Amino acid sequence: MMSDPILPSAAPAHAGAAPQEQAVKVRVRDVTVSYDGAMAIDSVNIDIPDKSVMAIIGPSGCGKSTFLRCLNRMNDTISGCSVTGDIRIDEEDVTARNVNPVMLRARVGMVFQEPNPFPKTVFENVAYGPKIHGLAATRAELEDIVETSLRRAGLWDEVKDGLHKPGTSLSGGQQQRLVIARAIAINPEIILMDEPCSALDPIATARIEELIDELRQNYCIVIVTHSMSQAARISQNTAFFDRGKLIETGTTEQIFTNPRDRRTHDYITGRYG
Amino acid sequence: MQASDLNTPISQNPAFLKRMKQRSRADQRFRYYGLLAIFIALALLVTLLVSITFEARSAFTRHEVSLDLQLTDTDSRSVYRSIRGAVQNMAGDPADRDVRIEMSQLVSRLAAGDITEALQTSGVDLSAAYPVRVPVSDEADRYLKGLATSVHRFDGRGYDQAGARIESDFSGAMQVIHRWHREQISTIRHREYEPALRMRDGLASQAEAAPGDRQLAMRLAGAEHRVELIEARLSDFEARINAERLVLDEFTPSVLFRSGEGWMKAVSISGGMIEAEPVISGLDPDRQRGEILVIEQPESQRSIPDAQIVVLERFQTAGRISSHFNGALFSNADSSDAEFAGVLSGLVGSIMIILVTMGLAVPVGIAAAVYLEEFAPRNRWTSFVQVNINNLAAIPSIVFGLLGAAIFVNGVIIPIPFVDGVFRLGGGLGRGWPLVGGIVLALMTLPTIIIASRAALGAVPGSVRQAALAMGATRLQTVNHHVLPMAAPGILTGSIIGLAQAIGETAPLLLIGMVAFVAEMPQGATDRATALPVLIFQWSTRAERAWEPMTSAAIIILLLVMLVLNGLAVLMRLRYEK
Structure with missing residues (x-):
C-alpha cells in the first residue's frame, strides 16, 4: 500500500545511501517566523547533516522558502518579519544579535528561483563575492577563482570565450549555473537553493541536478523543490512541511517509501488536497 | 434560442x-x-x-555706421565729442542746435566706451582720422530694418527749384498721404465716432424717458459735445483730402526730398509742388539723382525724428551703413541701450547659480532618496517625511524665494524677552548673489530630485538586492555596486529635469534681490549678478520697442542652453545604460 510510485528506477545509485554518519551541520530548534503577526512557520526542529543534500518539500505556502531564508537570515531584510528560536551552524548560534548577518551570508550561499545574475559581465558576476570579501590579492588569483568556480559549476567550457559578455545574455539554465558559480566562488559552507529549477526546461534541470550531486561532496546543500521526483533523485534527506509545520523528516528513501505521517503519504502520492 | x-x-x-x-x-x-x-x-x-524665432530674428543683426573720427584726446568724453562731430559733419553741420542734438543721438554715448578701450590698448596717432564702426541707436536700427515706420520712395529727378518751392511729380506722395488720411478717417469713424453716436443716442432716449433728471441732461450734453468734436476732426481730415495744397506737420506723414547730397523737408504739398525747408544743404544742381521719401507715420507718433532719418539716409547713400551679426548680444553684459545689451552676464550668472544648485541638490537629493528607499524603516515617521517631500514639490517657487530672502539675506529677527535686544538667525548673505540664488533653487529642486530618484531606485528589481545581500554584501555595497548603477539613468533624468526647471526659474531670484540693473559681469558667486530668465523678464518690461526682439532672442538663447543641458543628459544616460 505504501509503495513508492515516484522514486524513479533510474535514480543515481547514491541517492538514498545512508548519510547518517555525516555530522550535523545545522541544528534548528523551535524556530518560529511570523510576518506582521501572521505565523509563517511554527516551532520547527530539524538537523541538517553536512556534505549531503536536504530536500524540503511541501505544498505552496507551507513555509519552505521562509524556512530556507532563516538559515542565512535573509528574512531580516523583510520589514515586519520576526524570527524566534535557535539556529546553530557548527554549534554556533547564528540568530544572536551580535552575529553579523553579512558574515553569516558569506558562509551560507543562496541560489534563487529566478536566475538573478547581476547586470554585469560573466566574469564580474563570479568575481563579485571574492572582491567584496577580499579573497583575491591579485588579478591572477581572482581569475583563478573565477575559472575554478565556473569549472565546478560546469559552465567554464560554455563561457570561457565570452567572459566579458553580460551575464544576463546567457540562457536560463546557464544563468542559473552562473549564479551557482557566483555562490561557490567565496567557498561557503552551506548552499541554499530555492526551487532552482522551476524556471528551467528538463535538459537544463538535469544539468543542474548533476551539478548539485557533484557539489554535495563539498557542501551542505538545502534545496526547496516542488518536484518530488527531483527530491527523490538528488537528496539524501527530505523534510516535509505543511501549513508552517515540519510534519516529517528522515532519509529520502524512508520518506518516499515508508512515510510515517498520513499527510506525507498523501502528498507524495499526489492525493493531497 | x-x-x-x-x-x-x-x-x-x-x-x-x-x-x-x-x-x-x-x-x-x-x-x-x-x-x-x-x-x-x-x-x-x-x-x-x-x-519666437520670427520675433527674435531682427535682434541677431545690427546696423553699424562707419565714421572717420578726428580725435583730440583718448578719454571717452573726447571720443564721444568726436563721434558727434563726425555725425554732424556728415549732416552738413546744421545751424539749428535742436536738429544737431537730434542728429547726434543717432549714436549712443556708450559707443565711446568701447572705442576708448581699444584706443588705450593700441595707441593712436591723433593727427590722422581714426576710422571706426559704431552701432547706430536702437531706434535708427529699427528704422533701417524697416520696423519703425513704412517708407515710400518715389523718383524725384528733373525737378524745378525756386527758393523753397520745388516742382516735381509729387502725385505718388500725395496719393500715399491721401490714403493715410482716409485710413485715419475710417479708424476714427469706427473706433470713436460710432461709439460716441451710440452713447449719445442711448442717453438721449433715456433723457426723453426721464425729463427731469438734470444729471442725465448734463451727461447728454457732454456726449453731444464729444460727437461734435469728433465730427469737427473728421471734417478737418476730409477737407485735407480735398484740399489743393496740404500743410504737413508732425501730425501728418512727412515728405522728405533728396537731390544729390542735399535734403529738404516739405512743409506743404500739392500734386506738382512742395514748399520745403532745407535740412542738409547742397541740392544737386544738375537736378538728377532726386528722390522723394514719404514717411507714413507722423513724426509725433514715432521715436525717430525726421532729422535722424535724413542723416541715416545720407549715411546710407554714402555707403557708410552696414548690417552685421549682433555679436554684442553674446559678448556683452546688460546695458540700458538695446544696441549694446547682451546676455553674457545673465548666462554667466545662470551658470554659477546652476553649479551651486547642482552641487547642493543632486548629492543631497540622491542621498536622501537612497536613505528613504533603501535604509529607512517603513514607519509612520518615514511616511510623514515622504508626504512632506511630495508637498514641498508642490510649493510655488516664489515661496522658496521668500524663504531664501528671509533666511539667507535678511535673517530672521527674534526679539529676546526681558533684554533689550534681538537675536538674528541666518542672514548675512548679499542680495542678488548667485550663491543665494543657487541655494534657493537647490531647495526648490530637492523634492523633484528626491521623488524621481526614489522612483528610479524603487524600479530596480528586488532580485538584484537579494542576490547581492545573499552574496554577503553589506547594504551599502548592495546599493553602491548594484542598485545605484541600475537606477542611474532614472536619477539622472530626474536631476536634469529638476535642474532645467531651476534654470528657467525667475520668481525666486527676483525675491532674493536679482531685480536690480547689473551692467557688470559677475566676478564670482558672491557678486551681484543677474540670471538669464531674470534678464528676459527685465527686458520684456523695458519701454523701447527694440527690446521686443531682444527679449525673444534671449529666450532663444535660454532654450538653447536647455537644449544643450538635455543633450548632455541624453548622452550620459546612453553611457550609463551600456
Whole structure:
C-alpha cells in the first residue's frame, strides 16, 4: 500500500545511501517566523547533516522558502518579519544579535528561483563575492577563482570565450549555473537553493541536478523543490512541511517509501488536497 | 434560442459580433485621439518656436555706421565729442542746435566706451582720422530694418527749384498721404465716432424717458459735445483730402526730398509742388539723382525724428551703413541701450547659480532618496517625511524665494524677552548673489530630485538586492555596486529635469534681490549678478520697442542652453545604460 510510485528506477545509485554518519551541520530548534503577526512557520526542529543534500518539500505556502531564508537570515531584510528560536551552524548560534548577518551570508550561499545574475559581465558576476570579501590579492588569483568556480559549476567550457559578455545574455539554465558559480566562488559552507529549477526546461534541470550531486561532496546543500521526483533523485534527506509545520523528516528513501505521517503519504502520492 | 444561447459558437453569436465591432471602433477612436493630442502638442510647440524665432530674428543683426573720427584726446568724453562731430559733419553741420542734438543721438554715448578701450590698448596717432564702426541707436536700427515706420520712395529727378518751392511729380506722395488720411478717417469713424453716436443716442432716449433728471441732461450734453468734436476732426481730415495744397506737420506723414547730397523737408504739398525747408544743404544742381521719401507715420507718433532719418539716409547713400551679426548680444553684459545689451552676464550668472544648485541638490537629493528607499524603516515617521517631500514639490517657487530672502539675506529677527535686544538667525548673505540664488533653487529642486530618484531606485528589481545581500554584501555595497548603477539613468533624468526647471526659474531670484540693473559681469558667486530668465523678464518690461526682439532672442538663447543641458543628459544616460 505504501509503495513508492515516484522514486524513479533510474535514480543515481547514491541517492538514498545512508548519510547518517555525516555530522550535523545545522541544528534548528523551535524556530518560529511570523510576518506582521501572521505565523509563517511554527516551532520547527530539524538537523541538517553536512556534505549531503536536504530536500524540503511541501505544498505552496507551507513555509519552505521562509524556512530556507532563516538559515542565512535573509528574512531580516523583510520589514515586519520576526524570527524566534535557535539556529546553530557548527554549534554556533547564528540568530544572536551580535552575529553579523553579512558574515553569516558569506558562509551560507543562496541560489534563487529566478536566475538573478547581476547586470554585469560573466566574469564580474563570479568575481563579485571574492572582491567584496577580499579573497583575491591579485588579478591572477581572482581569475583563478573565477575559472575554478565556473569549472565546478560546469559552465567554464560554455563561457570561457565570452567572459566579458553580460551575464544576463546567457540562457536560463546557464544563468542559473552562473549564479551557482557566483555562490561557490567565496567557498561557503552551506548552499541554499530555492526551487532552482522551476524556471528551467528538463535538459537544463538535469544539468543542474548533476551539478548539485557533484557539489554535495563539498557542501551542505538545502534545496526547496516542488518536484518530488527531483527530491527523490538528488537528496539524501527530505523534510516535509505543511501549513508552517515540519510534519516529517528522515532519509529520502524512508520518506518516499515508508512515510510515517498520513499527510506525507498523501502528498507524495499526489492525493493531497 | 437567443444570443445568450450557449450552444451557438462564439464566432456566430450576433451579440458578440456587434460588440466586437464596437470594441474595434473604440480602439480606433482612441488611437485617433492620441494622434490628435500629439498633433496639437507639436503644433503648439512649432508655433511657439516659429513665432519666437520670427520675433527674435531682427535682434541677431545690427546696423553699424562707419565714421572717420578726428580725435583730440583718448578719454571717452573726447571720443564721444568726436563721434558727434563726425555725425554732424556728415549732416552738413546744421545751424539749428535742436536738429544737431537730434542728429547726434543717432549714436549712443556708450559707443565711446568701447572705442576708448581699444584706443588705450593700441595707441593712436591723433593727427590722422581714426576710422571706426559704431552701432547706430536702437531706434535708427529699427528704422533701417524697416520696423519703425513704412517708407515710400518715389523718383524725384528733373525737378524745378525756386527758393523753397520745388516742382516735381509729387502725385505718388500725395496719393500715399491721401490714403493715410482716409485710413485715419475710417479708424476714427469706427473706433470713436460710432461709439460716441451710440452713447449719445442711448442717453438721449433715456433723457426723453426721464425729463427731469438734470444729471442725465448734463451727461447728454457732454456726449453731444464729444460727437461734435469728433465730427469737427473728421471734417478737418476730409477737407485735407480735398484740399489743393496740404500743410504737413508732425501730425501728418512727412515728405522728405533728396537731390544729390542735399535734403529738404516739405512743409506743404500739392500734386506738382512742395514748399520745403532745407535740412542738409547742397541740392544737386544738375537736378538728377532726386528722390522723394514719404514717411507714413507722423513724426509725433514715432521715436525717430525726421532729422535722424535724413542723416541715416545720407549715411546710407554714402555707403557708410552696414548690417552685421549682433555679436554684442553674446559678448556683452546688460546695458540700458538695446544696441549694446547682451546676455553674457545673465548666462554667466545662470551658470554659477546652476553649479551651486547642482552641487547642493543632486548629492543631497540622491542621498536622501537612497536613505528613504533603501535604509529607512517603513514607519509612520518615514511616511510623514515622504508626504512632506511630495508637498514641498508642490510649493510655488516664489515661496522658496521668500524663504531664501528671509533666511539667507535678511535673517530672521527674534526679539529676546526681558533684554533689550534681538537675536538674528541666518542672514548675512548679499542680495542678488548667485550663491543665494543657487541655494534657493537647490531647495526648490530637492523634492523633484528626491521623488524621481526614489522612483528610479524603487524600479530596480528586488532580485538584484537579494542576490547581492545573499552574496554577503553589506547594504551599502548592495546599493553602491548594484542598485545605484541600475537606477542611474532614472536619477539622472530626474536631476536634469529638476535642474532645467531651476534654470528657467525667475520668481525666486527676483525675491532674493536679482531685480536690480547689473551692467557688470559677475566676478564670482558672491557678486551681484543677474540670471538669464531674470534678464528676459527685465527686458520684456523695458519701454523701447527694440527690446521686443531682444527679449525673444534671449529666450532663444535660454532654450538653447536647455537644449544643450538635455543633450548632455541624453548622452550620459546612453553611457550609463551600456
